[in-house]
Amino acid sequence: xxxxxxxxxxxxxxxxxxxxxxxxxxxxxxxxxxxxxxxxxxxxxxxxxxxxxxxxxxxxxxxxxxxxxxxxxxxxxxxxxxxxxxxxxxxxxxxxxxxxxxxxxxxxxxxxxxxxxxxxxxxxxxxxxxxxxxxxxxxxxxxxxxxxxxxxxxxxxxxxxxxxxxxxxxxxxxxxxxxxxxxxxxxxxxxxxxxxxxxxxxxxxxxxxxxxxxxxxxxxxxxxxxxxxxxxxxxxxxxxxxxxxxxxxxxxxxxxxxxxxxxxxxxxx
Numbered sequence: 155x156x157x158x159x160x161x162x163x164x165x166x167x168x169x170x171x172x173x174x175x176x177x178x179x180x181x182x183x184x185x186x187x188x189x190x191x192x193x194x195x196x197x198x199x200x201x202x203x204x205x206x207x208x209x210x211x212x213x214x215x216x217x218x219x220x221x222x223x224x225x226x227x228x229x230x231x232x233x234x235x236x237x238x239x240x241x242x243x244x245x246x247x248x249x250x251x252x253x254x255x256x257x258x259x260x261x262x263x264x265x266x267x268x269x270x271x272x273x274x275x276x277x278x279x280x281x282x283x284x285x286x287x288x289x290x291x292x293x294x295x296x297x298x299x300x301x302x303x304x305x306x307x308x309x310x311x312x313x314x315x316x317x318x319x320x321x322x323x324x325x326x327x328x329x330x331x332x333x334x335x336x337x338x339x340x341x342x343x344x345x346x347x348x349x350x351x352x353x354x355x356x357x358x359x360x361x362x363x364x365x366x367x368x369x370x371x372x373x374x375x376x377x378x379x380x381x382x383x384x385x386x387x388x389x390x391x392x393x394x395x396x397x398x399x400x401x402x403x404x405x406x407x408x409x410x411x412x413x414x415x416x417x418x419x420x421x422x423x
Contacts, residue, residue, distance in 0.1 A: 213394055220402060221395035228384055228396075232403050234298055235380035238373075239366035242302045246309025246366075247359045253310060254317030261321060261343060275318075279311030283369045287378040298379030305366045305373070313362050320354040321347060360415040367411055371404055 255261045256271035286304035294300050324347060331346070348355075374382015381400060388397040 216392075217394040217398035219395065220399040221393070222399060224384075224396055225399065228381065228400055228403055231374075231381040231384045232407055235370045235374065235382070236367065236407070238298050238301045238305060238378075238380055239363060239370045242305025242370075243309050243359065243362050243366045245302075246306045247313055247362065249306065250310050250313035250317055251355075253314040254321055255343065257314060257318035258321040260324075261347060272318075275311055275314045277311075278307050279315060281307070281311075283308040284372060284376060287373040287376050291377050296377040296379070301370055301373040301378035301380060304378060305369060308369060309362050309366060312365065313358055316358045317351075317355055320351045320358070324350040357419045360419055364408075364412055364415055367408055 253271055253275055256267060257275060259268065262268045262271070283304050286307045287300055290300035290303040294303065370378075370380050371382050371385070374380035374384070375386045377383065381404060385397060385400045385404075388394075388400060
């Protein structure tokens, strides 16, 4: 029985690696140069690494056992951090949806508007939340408000991008069916596009909550409120046992939120 074309293709030897193009060689050489320069710049000598391990051991020796004397203020600061994350993500997700609709090709036929919206989202996503926190600390002063505003900016940049990608991937059938009945653009968006993408939007929002909690801890280091202020103070005063208590509280809260978020995503998706 003669072999078919599919059988011959399956039995054929795999293709060998082709010689990289000139552009690929340039990229690899440039990456290698940056990598070597980066390794040399950090000055990671064996003496420094050995001394670092010794200092790390000294830190843990002074940190154990954790000091629970300030567990009350630490718990209150952690609760404030959770409030910052939840409020910031809630407003950020609400504001992300209009940006996502403006960034998506199937909901914004105007190319200029879509390009401008994508540039705004890219700008918000490019600037780190720590920089946003520094800006808002100058604008509104120290405290949780600066942290919430920073989380809102970061959430818009994070969620709007993934929202728009999911909106562009939805099936055109439901939208075309509503359009054929004479429904307007807003009716199509809220009657077909948003319900079709709701599961993915919810999952992305939950990822945003996890990200915001970790960010809120860091934002406190620059005076934006939350448990980061407690951690920064403990480290500056060399109260390593208190610092370890704060780190353990952060670890427990972050893992708990991650588990709850994962359980919700499994039910939604």
